[in-house]
Amino acid sequence: MSCSLSNSNQLPFFSKRASTTLPFPNFTTSSLQLHSDKPCRRRLRALLSIQEIPPNALRRKNDPLWRGGFSLGVDLGLSRSGIALSKGLCRSPSHGQKLELRLLEIAENEEVDEFIIGLPKSWDGKETPQSNKVRSVAGRFAVLAAHRGWRVYLQDEHGTSTEATNRMIDMGLNKSTRQNKVDAYAAVMVLERYFSMFGEGAELVLPKQLDLQEKLQRGPPMDIDFYPE
Numbered sequence: 001m002s003c004s005l006s007n008s009n010q011l012p013f014f015s016k017r018a019s020t021t022l023p024f025p026n027f028t029t030s031s032l033q034l035h036s037d038k039p040c041r042r043r044l045r046a047l048l049s050i051q052e053i054p055p056n057a058l059r060r061k062n063d064p065l066w067r068g069g070f071s072l073g074v075d076l077g078l079s080r081s082g083i084a085l086s087k088g089l090c091r092s093p094s095h096g097q098k099l100e101l102r103l104l105e106i107a108e109n110e111e112v113d114e115f116i117i118g119l120p121k122s123w124d125g126k127e128t129p130q131s132n133k134v135r136s137v138a139g140r141f142a143v144l145a146a147h148r149g150w151r152v153y154l155q156d157e158h159g160t161s162t163e164a165t166n167r168m169i170d171m172g173l174n175k176s177t178r179q180n181k182v183d184a185y186a187a188v189m190v191l192e193r194y195f196s197m198f199g200e201g202a203e204l205v206l207p208k209q210l211d212l213q214e215k216l217q218r219g220p221p222m223d224i225d226f227y228p229e
Contacts, residue, residue: 053151053217057071070110071086071194075118076133081187082183082187084184100140103115104145113149113219117155118155120158143209149221152205155190161182164188165178167189
C-alpha cells in the first residue's frame with residue numbers, strides 16, 4: 001500500500017546514491033568520538049557528539065546549499081510497520097516481508113542515506129517496554145545500514161499515532177482507510193517532527209565495530225551525477 005502526501009505534508013528534498021553489502025553483529029546507541037593510538041590509523045570509540053555524524057536535517061540547517069540523500073521515517077508496529085520517505089510517499093509493509101531487507105531495498109532505490117525510527121515514550125518522556133524492543137530492532141538494523149555508510153537515528157514518537165489519526169480525519173479519510181494507513185501516517189509524523197526540530201532531538205544508533213563506525217563517518221559513496229569532478 002502506498003499513499004501520496006499533500007503539499008502541506010511535503011518534506012525537504014535531497015539527492016545522493018549509495019551501495020555496499022550486509023552482516024549482522026552487535027550495536028550500541030550513543031555518539032562517537034575520534035581517538036588515535038597509532039599514527040597511521042584513526043580509531044573511533046562510542047562517545048561522540050551528533051555534530052560529528054549529523055543527521056541530514058541538521059546538515060541542511062547549518063548549510064542550506066548542502067546536498068545529500070533522502071530520509072526514511074519508520075514507525076515500528078507489532079504486526080505492521082509504517083514508512084515515510086522525505087519525497088512525500090508513505091507505505092505500511094508487513095513484518096512478513098522481512099522488514100529490514102525491505103528498508104534496505106527502498107533506501108537503495110530511493111536514494112536514502114539515513115533512517116529515522118520512532119522511539120516509543122510515555123507522556124512524561126520516559127521509555128516503555130516497547131522502547132526496548134524498538135532499540136533492539138534499530139540496533140540490528142543499524143549494523144546492516146552501516147555497511148553501506150547509512151545512518152540510523154531514533155526519534156521520540158510520543159503522540160504521533162494520535163497526530164496521524166487527526167491528520168487523516170482532516171483529509172476526509174474514512175475509518176477503514178484510517179485503520180489501514182495509521183502506521184504509514186505515524187511514520188510521516190515521526191519524519192515531520194524530526195525535520196521540524198532540525199534533527200536535534202535524534203539519537204544516533206551506533207554499531208560497536210570500529211570499521212563500521214569509520215564507514216559512518218566517511219558516509220556513503222558520492223553519486224557522480226550529483227558530485228561531478
